[in-house]
Amino acid sequence: MSDQPPVRDWSYPFETTDNGSPEDQATIYYRALAQASTGFFPVGSNGLWHGGIHFDSATGGALQQGNGVRCIADGEVVAYRIDSEYPAIEYENGPKNAEYSTGFVLVRHKLQLPAQNADNGAALSGDQPSGSSEQDTAAGKPNSTLVFYSLYMHLLNLAAYKYEEAMAPIAADSDTQSKEPPTFLTSYTVGQAARDQLNGRIGLNLRDESHQIKGLAISGAKLVLGPAKRDWPGYFPVLRINTGATEPAELSPAGLFAYKDELEGPNLDATADTIVNLDDPVPISAGELVGYPGSYQRYTDQQPAPLVHIEVFSTDDVPAFVKTSRERAPELNQRRTDSAQNTTRQSNASDKEKPSPWAWDGFSFVEESTSLDQQMARSLIANRGARPEEERDYNAVANTTDGSALFKKIREDIDLDNDGQLSKEEIKSALSNPATAKSLSHLIVKFESEWGGSMGKWDALDRYMTGLNETDWAKEKQRIQRLQWWDGVTELSAPNAWHFHPIGLIANFPKTCSCGQDITEADLDLILPDDVKANGLFYRAHDRSVRSYDKSRFLTQLNRFLRSYEINTCARKAHFLSQMIHECDELRTNEEYRNSDGSMPRGWSNYNGGANYHGRGLIQLTHRSNYASYGNAVGNPDIASQPDIVSHSILETTRSGCWYWRSGSGWGDINPKADSNDFFAITVAVNGGFRHVANRFIALNKLARIFQADNCQTNPGLNFSNYEIESSSLTNSNWYKSHRSIAERAQNSIDSAEYNTNDD
Incomplete structure (x- = not known):
């Protein structure tokens, strides 16, 4: 555990369907969560303590839940359970086959205060700059490190994953893909x-x-x-x-x-339905897939529905860590302001005035001492669910519970009718207000986890379950017991833990870059010209079948191959897309333009293999030898004789560009050039020269701002607005020596290029 790297990056668990800016992601989540059927934080719709948040069918309108659940921060998978098939309950008076998922993934994270002399960028995300000496680090100082866990509960079962299909060769004409299992499983x-x-x-x-x-x-x-x-x-x-x-x-x-x-x-069948503790925890990055929502049917549901419960907790001394963090916040906030003033990206006053994440602005602590049965009595009184003969017994308990630390705090924010009570309607209504939702998301609550502890706390609810017959309540408790996992995870101690609202925690640590993050429709819209937005992607392509291609489907393929080819840091994505945007005419086409009558230009006969081996794909694959190499690399040798495959299939259009970036260029793998921000070398590796170099530079500068690459945590300190060819690795090549005059003109072109820093 001591060797586990600290958190460098954060991610929301799903992409939003809204094209809003990254700054309002939390608000989008708060509104979506208010629509959930159940599972609010820190009190559920049943009035009982609830340590996580639910994403179900009702939240899916605002969030792309079908694409899978993403890890909220860098960490290590330490334990999981996957159902072979969903277990089910046969109720006497309820559903006869109420299936539910017991599957979960538990990820351990390490949040570490930046070093006393850390670089500016580190003060924002909590990471420790690479290369720091042991004396420079904050680790080892009292209360400078917090270990916390993220839980992803009720995940997809084993039967739903198609492993053989996922591992089979990809058909050249297929734009579909099966659900990919998370990599720690496979x-x-x-x-x-x-x-x-x-x-x-x-x-x-x-x-x-x-x-x-x-x-x-x-x-x-x-x-x-x-x-x-x-x-x-x-x-x-x-x-x-x-x-x-x-x-x-x-x-x-x-x-x-x-x-x-x-x-x-992987022999998942052998470990299915059991808790697996990983002796060698598997590293996982923020934004990486952890699974998909599984199935869950409650007693009152007519049929099963997708559901995932996400929870964040820590068994460390969270108040002590936050106290130390707040003491250092002024120093860290000054670094943040200095960084904002020194960056090439313009910063507004509100950015500089925002407190450091380490100030934990607005967060407060609550240690709750009431029991579940006391909370149930309070809920029955507040929601008028008690029978007249029960009210006298329940009232005293309810009043005591309403005066507890947790419920008193919630009532201050939510008691809309000022009756001193807290109904489920008030909770749901109040959560629809983003300001109230944000306030509640800043509560850090200590209470026993619902996934551990004695079943006696559930037995204490027997007297209150008048809406269920004895048999069905007994079956419900069997389900609760089967869902337990805490005692089976070897590295956890007693189940009393501090619980964070996942969205409140993520929002407190705003992203400083986009490493590891998929490209969103909002990102894409920032670089598309108006005619492409109006007419659709590739609307001028020769192959009519790909014209006006759906953006969402395109991004599914693009992100898929950017991940698999590891073009996934800020710098790599910015450089790749800036070259791609020019090569495919700002996504108007995926093939070189023919003559107006559809014939091939005479000059194309100079391509190796003839005119039919002209440019196709995101980075315009050319020459028969390159088509053959690509076809062999992806297991489809037919591409060598049928190059149209690359432009007919958007899968091949996107994959060919990523393949060329890593393996197809005569200059070798382009990723290292992107890591060192070698714009001139990258342009030659893609284009063979410096055609339209100023346009490529302008696109790169804009994309670097979109991805916040100047604050990149993987490759810190990069400057995307000033390039000197004398600093490029290109100057060591024979190509440069024989093309020096062209290189000088390229330098002049980007020196005189005009770009608007506010156009994104």
């Missing part, structure tokens, strides 16, 4: 069958596309594999190494392949 282990050797180490050889050995995954390493290659039986691309080592140690999995038959595959 890693393959380098086990006893792998006996390759390199430099005295034993493991599995990793090969490049030409079948050459590039390194070794050492025994015990866990690999995440992509779809199979059609023309290379048994070999699968390595998307990621979850845990373990390689030889050489710095070996990157990008563009490498592993022989799957010598790996030990």
Whole structure:
């Protein structure tokens, strides 16, 4: 645990369907959560303590829940449970087959105060700058680190994942994809069958596309594999190494392949329906998939419906951590202001006046001492659910509960009719007000987790369950017991914990960059010209079947391949998209333009292989040799003889661009050039020269602002507004020596380029 990296990045669990700016994401969430059928924080619609929030069918209108649940912060998966099939209850008077998910994922996070002499950017996100010495770090100082957990409960069952389909080769004409399992579930282990050797180490050889050995995954390493290659039986691309080592140690999995038959595959059937504690926790990034909403049917529901419960808690001394954090907040806020003043992106006064996240502005603590049965008595009185003969007994208990720390605090914000009581209608109505919802989301409440502790607290509710017969309430308690998981997670202690509202916590740490985040429709709209917005993507493409292509479907494919090809940091995305935008004429086409009569221009005959091997795809793949290499790489050799496949399928349009970026350019993998912000080298690697270099530069500058890349936590300190060709790696090449005059003109072009810093 001490080696776990601190949180560098945060993410909301779902993308919004609203195209609002990132600043109003929390408001969108608060409004959506007010529509949920149940599961409010910190008190549910039944009037009982509730430590998390629910996302169900009613919240789905504002949130893209079908795309899966995303991890809220960088961390490590420490435990999970996945149902083979959903268990079900046969009620006597209720549903006869009320299925429900017990599946969960538990992620551990480490929140660490920035070092005393940390770089400016670190003061915003809570990360520790890379390269800091042990003396520079805040770790080890009292109350400078907080361990917290995020829980994702009621997730999709094993039967719903199509593993074989997900691992099969992708059809060239298919724009569909099955639900992808989260990578921590699908890693393959380098086990006893792998006996390759390199430099005295034993493991599995990793090969490049030409079948050459590039390194070794050492025994015990866990690999995440992509779809199979059609023309290379048994070999699968390595998307990621979850845990373990390689030889050489710095070996990157990008563009490498592993022989799957010598790996030990995930045997999820063997561990289904049990709590799995990971001896080697699996790193997971903010925004990475943790699963999909599962199925849940309550006693009063007519049928099962999708549901996920998200919860954040800590068993550490949270008040002490926040106290230390607040003491250092003025210093950290000054760093934040200085950073805002020094950045190339314009900052407004309100940005500079915002308090540091470390001030925990508006947050307060509540330790609640009432029991569930006392809370139930209060709820029955407030909602007029008690029978006349019960009211006398319940009133005294209800009054005591209403005066408790938690309910007193809630009443201050919510008691709309000033009757001193708190009804479920008042709770739901008040949560529709974003200001009230925000206030409640800043409560940090200590109470026993509903996922642990004695079942006696539920037995104490027996006398209040007059709406259920004895048999059905007994079955409901059986369900509650089956849902428990706390005692089965080895690293957790007693279930008394401090609970945070997940959205309140995420909103307190605003993103300073977009590393690891998918590109949204709102992002895309900021770079699309008006005619493309009006007529649709690729509306001028030669292939009529892709004209006016749906933005959402396009982004599904684009984000899918940006992730799998690891073009996922601020700098990489900004550089990739700035080149892409020019190469495909701002997404008007996915193919070079023909003559007005549809014929091919005479000059295209100069392409290797002839005119039919002209540019296609997001980065305009050209020449027969490149089409053949791409087809072989993705397991579809037909592309070499049928290059139209690339422009006919948006899947291939997007994937070909990402492949070229990593493997197709004669200048090698372009990601390292993006990491070092080498704009001139990237332009030559994509374009072969400096055609329209000023337009590419203007697009890059705008995209860098959209992605907040000047505050990037992965590659800090990059400047996207000033490039000197003498600082480019290009100057070491023979190409530069023979094209010096062209390079000088390129420098002059971007020096004189005009761009509007307020146009996004």
